[in-house]
Amino acid sequence: MRAVKEQDFFDSKVLGHPSGLFVLFFTEMWERFSFYGMRVLLINFLTSAIINGSPFSGWGWNAEQAGALYGTYAMLLYITPIFGGIIADKYIGYRWAVVIGALIMTLGHASMALDGHIFMYIGLACLVIGTGFFKPNMTSILSEMYKKYPEKKDGAFTIFYMGVNAGAFFGMMLCGYLAEKVGWHWGFGLAGIFMLLGTLQFWFAKPIFGTIGDPPTAEQKEAIAKAAKESMDPNDKPNPFTMIDKVLIGVMTVLGLGYAFNDPLSKVGNMNLFNFEVGPLKGQDFAILLALILFLFVVISRLTRYTKIVRDRMIAVIIFAFFVIFFWMSFEQGASSLVIFARDNVDRTLEGTSLTIFNIVNAGLTIIPLAIITYVVAMLTKQTFGKAPLTNIVQMICFIGIWGIALWMLYREFTAESSEITVSWFSILNSFFIIAFASSVSKIWDSKLNPPAAVKYGLGLIIMAIGFGLLAFGSHGIQEGVKVSMIWLILAYLFHTLGELCLSPVGLSYVSKLVPARMIAFMFGMWYLAIAIGNKLAAIIGGQIEKITEAYSLSTFFLIFTIVPIVAGVIVIGLNPVMKKLMHGVK
Structure with a gap:
């Protein structure tokens, strides 16, 4: 059946x-x-x-x-x-x-x-x-x-x-x-x-x-x-979690989640779950440091119990996961500090010829992809209406709604004498550039120019950092009340996307290649934990944009996300010979 x-x-x-x-x-x-x-x-x-x-x-x-x-x-x-x-x-x-x-x-x-x-x-x-x-x-x-x-x-x-x-x-x-x-x-x-x-x-x-x-x-x-048992590598011996492993994982999970919730509670609601100090450390900082130490202890103790090849490959995954933190710490500024930057520091007001050019470009960006996707909907409806009519009716309602809102938006903008581009418009550039460049980047990876994994990681970090370097240059020396040209933010999103295309698709692929089948779920969990840490760090550092700008400059803030990823990228490229050795032939 x-x-x-x-x-x-x-x-x-x-x-x-x-x-x-x-x-x-x-x-x-x-x-x-x-x-x-x-x-x-x-x-x-x-x-x-x-x-x-x-x-x-x-x-x-x-x-x-x-x-x-x-x-x-x-x-x-x-x-x-x-x-x-x-x-x-x-x-x-x-x-x-x-x-x-x-x-x-x-x-x-x-x-x-x-x-x-x-x-x-x-x-x-x-x-x-x-x-x-x-x-x-x-x-x-x-x-x-x-x-x-x-x-x-x-x-x-x-x-x-x-x-x-x-x-x-x-x-x-x-x-x-x-x-x-x-x-x-x-x-x-x-x-x-x-x-x-x-x-x-x-x-x-x-x-x-x-x-x-x-x-x-x-x-x-x-x-x-x-x-799963039949596909197991003969050199790979079982490594079940011990009771100590489970207890330590439980403790570090409580500490980590405690830190995650305490951060907004203490800053917004004046409720501190870790209202104590240990030497120079605040309770919250001590808790996350202790969780990190316990995490490293569990990881290292488990690694020592694997066979050499499995252990080496898992170490390679952990190194990649470590560097991915620096990428997402910077890239995810797009959801925090870059939103504030676009709202407060970018000149978004257009009129006359510049507004007309923007409206034409925006209309193309809206109508062309929407028309292509609508065509796919029509083909899907033709194939499946007899089998699942309700799903097709709902889909039609969705697209009628999307077309209606999109055309209303474009009409409003074309009939306006002057307009202020929305803050959110700049965020669509990442998705647009992915759609525009993804196939070209994938062709490079399928050609003789395909670099090793560590080099892809390094390139991803460095190219993404160039975007922040452009923002640092564009905002250098501007006085209070003076706004930056939007071209710098557009170029930044272009380089951020190219960096993402180098690094992001590679990560999960190498986890699946390097880790034994029975360990994939666990290591995917570790990988997502690294991305989670990167996201949290991105928001913490991005939240300092006002303080850093006031104490130093806006350019200084963006230099942080220029220098740190470049250094990380150079280091991971330098580790390429070591990573090759650890991967034991996996490409």
Whole structure:
């Protein structure tokens, strides 16, 4: 019966791939639309002035307070998927995990559209929990779909991630425009509407997927365990967690989460969970330092119990994970300090010829990709309307809504004599540049010019740092009240994206290549922990933009993210011979 359903599933195709891939494409697209549409507003909203009775009234927080809350939120987004993946694998299956996660996120967005601090906190909590269920299991469904067709998997993931970037692009553009031109809660509300519609679109598509993504049966669990045992490297001996390992992991988890929650609580609510000092260290700093020491102890003690080849390859993954912290610490300024920089320090006012040129470019950026994606929707509808009519009807509603909002936005801008570009518009550049350059970069990796992993990492860090160097140069010597040309921010996002294309896709690929099959879930967890730490550091340091600018200069602030990644990039490139040796032939 399962074989018949899989065969039916692969009978309906769009652009050479199963129609189910494009259902996932649009589910992910609407989720990313909502996620990035909300994210691009958060720091701006929190730090905007309080204006009683105005739809543009923010909370009036300083950058440090806003960074503390956003940093903890961003950190938790990379930790909860570890648990969501485990729950789906063992109990509820991937499809139900995606639906549950999407529904919880819908409630979160709805909560954030309401007035009141408590609704914002509830909304962020729901987004963290919902993402934990949603994020890991979309890719798990995709992997299960293509497990018998590995040769098509790379192409499928490329299409899937185009959906990620398309959603981010339109979410930041349209939610940001509504929030900044009509009112904050319109932007937050729009994110929630499309999260709900995306959930319905996925739920009604059940007939297309058959049994794919259903909870695993006892026989399937047994078969997976048997396959994992048979594929085990003969040189790889089991290394179960000891009771000491488990206790120390529990302690470091409590300390780490305590630090994550205490940071915003102490800076915003004057509630300190670590209200003590140990020598020169504040309680919060001592707690995270102790957690780091315990983490290193557990990692090192476990590494000593592996065979040499496995141990060396895991050390290589840990080194890569360490350097990825520096990348995300800098790259994720796009969600914090660069939002404040774009709002307060960039000249965004246009009129006359410059406004006309911008409107033409913006119209092209909006209409062309939307037309292409609409064409894909039409092809998908043609293939699947008879099998899943409701999912296609919901999809039509989504696109009618998107076209309506986009055309309304363009009409408003074309009929205005002068206009101020929204702060959120600059954030769409990352997604646009990914779509524009991803295929070119991937062709380089497939050619004779393909560099070793350590060199890709180093290049990613250095190229991304050049973007911050341009911002440091562009803002050098400017006086208070003088604003920077927007060209510097546009160029910065270009280099940030090129750096991301060098480094980001490589990481998870090497984890899967270097780590034994039975350890992949654990090491993916460690990898996401590194990204979580990078996100938290990004928000902490980004929250200092006002203090550093006041004490030194805006240029000095951007030099931090120029010098540190360049040094890290040079070091990781220098480690290339060592990394090759540790990887034992894995390329």
